[in-house]
Amino acid sequence: MEFEGAFELEGVEPEDAWVMLSDPIAVRDALKGCRYITPLDDEDFNFDDYEAEEDVETLPEADPEEVADRAFREETDYAALMQVGVGSVKPRFETQVRIGERDDENYVMTATGSGAASSSEFEMESWMEIEETENGSRINWGTEADVSGRVAQLGNRVLNPVADKIVNNFFNNIEQQMTDVEESDEGGVTSRLRNML
Template structure:
């Protein structure tokens, strides 16, 4: 299954959009049903990990803390999501590896695999943030290619696609609000963080 699209942020320049989309906590908070996104190692346990529910995001967070937890190229992350698909609400235990992070061109790509209630999936995804030609804003181009098998795949694209589209639309709507909040209060915070990344 393939999903792709574009999203425009009229007043948020690419540099600020990049910093917010580089923060696993900001991404987690904008993904409905996502309980955490965290670096993982060989001993990681989805059941035992306890997420920091109160971690602050920009503009309230400490810039050094945001820079320290930013996505890292080559790092593997654990993500736990629970999403209603048709009549089931599977718990997706997912591992995602950041394949590329180009801070000059604002490109990030990732691969991932996961399992949930008799189903499994693999995915390749990415985003590219472009400056808007007529203004200070950004155009975010995103794409995901996913292979799904098992019980969830049996539901078919008529059930899966609307759920995926709703998650994506909610995500970008929430991310836009976070970016607008940062833009309104930013006094060089995102530039400082970019310098630390």
């Protein structure tokens, strides 16, 4: 299955969108159904035992150095726990994601990953690039996924609207976070943070 699209962020500079999309906490908070995204330092990582930090500050309240320290890193593995409702099925995917390319100058990021839930599995390759527009930024993205098991049996007719809804909600939430940052960024927090990444 292939999913791709573009999302406009009005009034948001590409470098500011890049900063926000580089923060695993901001991504987690914007992605409905995501319990956590954390670096995968241990081969014996237990998805059930991991306690995600709650109420972690993101920009504009967060310390820019903390945001820079936790930003996605190239060639690094992450564990993510996702629960997504697909029709009558609500699988809980234990997912491993590897950030591949991360180009801070051209705002390009790629990732590969796989996940499993009871009776369903997937593998995916994703990419994202951010480009400047007259009014702000456009985020172009795509994912190629191989889904098997119970979720795959539902077919594209069910999966495509669910994927579209998840993506639209995600980018709307990111846009709201960016609006909050832009409105309160009197001290040039995002500029300082861009220099740290």
